[in-house]
Amino acid sequence: MNKKTYVLHAEDHDRNIFDSKYVYPVVSRRAGGLSLGVNLNTNNACNWQCIYCEIPNLTRGGPEPIQVELLKDELNFWIDQIINSNFLKENTPPGTTFADVALSGNGEPTAAPEFLEVLEIIIASLKEHKLIDNIPVRLITNGSFISKKKECLNIFNRHHGEVWFKIDAADEDFIKLINQVNLDPNSMINNLKTCAETCHTVIQTCLLKINHQVPTNDFLKNYSKLIKPYEQLIKKIDLYSLARPSLQNNQDITIERLSLDELNHIKNILQKQLTIKIDVFP
Known part of the structure; x- marks a missing residue:
């Protein structure tokens, strides 16, 4: 992979800045630092098509077959770059730290048949680099699988991982x-x-003005x-809005x-209706 210098920031999550197919570094406002993303949907296919999605040429469907050994090599390369080189200093804002490894990317990651195998590779790599107790693994999901x-x-539960579960409306x-x-x-x-009930879970909610209207009281x-009966099970709610432009063709919206x-x-x-902790990410 070619050495590049590029100042990453939260308003640019371009997966193609560096020469990797599956693993990509981004600065994440919700993770609070450098998130090492693992993209299992390199064909830009998802079973949802959210109106705020930043993925270009998004199509309906599932991921193409994953080259597991290539993914493993890229993961080890990037972890080594982050912890053993000047990558953070040269490519991120001052003070940025390594925050997590996130199963995310250009579609729903749990749709991949290789999902379990990839998760085990991530855990093994973090153990090999002696990061398993310090760097969490996160899954960003629409929950459909x-x-x-x-x-x-x-x-996830055994290794103090976390699931970020999307609920945008009720x-x-x-x-x-x-x-x-x-x-x-x-x-x-x-x-x-x-x-x-199985592992740490955070609800992720993207809120928008739709046709110039903020979300109503109703x-x-x-x-x-919807959430109230289960709030004792949930770690917290993250509320956020657009950080990057939508690349979907939202006709009449x-x-x-x-x-x-x-x-x-x-x-x-x-917060007047729920006791659960709520964080805001503008």
Whole structure:
């Protein structure tokens, strides 16, 4: 892989800056540092098509077969670069630290048949580099395959990993609008319950102005009502808005980033209805 110098920042998560197919470094506002992403959807295919998604040429479907040995080589290369070279100093803002290894990327990672094998490779690599107790493994997921991944959830639990579980809306109409998928909220909450009963789980919620309208009180009330029965299982909720432009063709839909004041106002509304910790990431 060619040596490059590029100052990474939270508003640019370009997977093609460096010469890797599967593993890519980004600065993550929610992780709080340098996140080493593992992209299992290199064909830009996902079973959802969220209106805020930053992936170009996103298509419906699952990932192509993964070259597991190449992924393993890239992972070891990048971990070595981060901990044994000047990569952080040369390519990230001052004070940036190595925050996590994240199964994320250009689609739903748990759709990959090789998901368990890749997770085991990540755990083994962190052990080899003596990072297993310091660097968490995180899964960023829409939760749609969680019920089939109980063995993987147990691995996350054994190694203090964490699942970031997407819930952007609580009723079918808004799920259809925002995530572009027909989904019964009860199915989503059952997957959340399965996940949260097994390992540390954080709810990730992207909030937007849609056609110039901020989320309404009814929208937020339905969201709280959905989560309320399970809040003792959940580590926290992360509220965030657009950091990078959507690259989806959202016909007749205008989406805009919420300001910090708007996100904090929403947080205050939700915090009156929920006891769970809520963090805001503008």
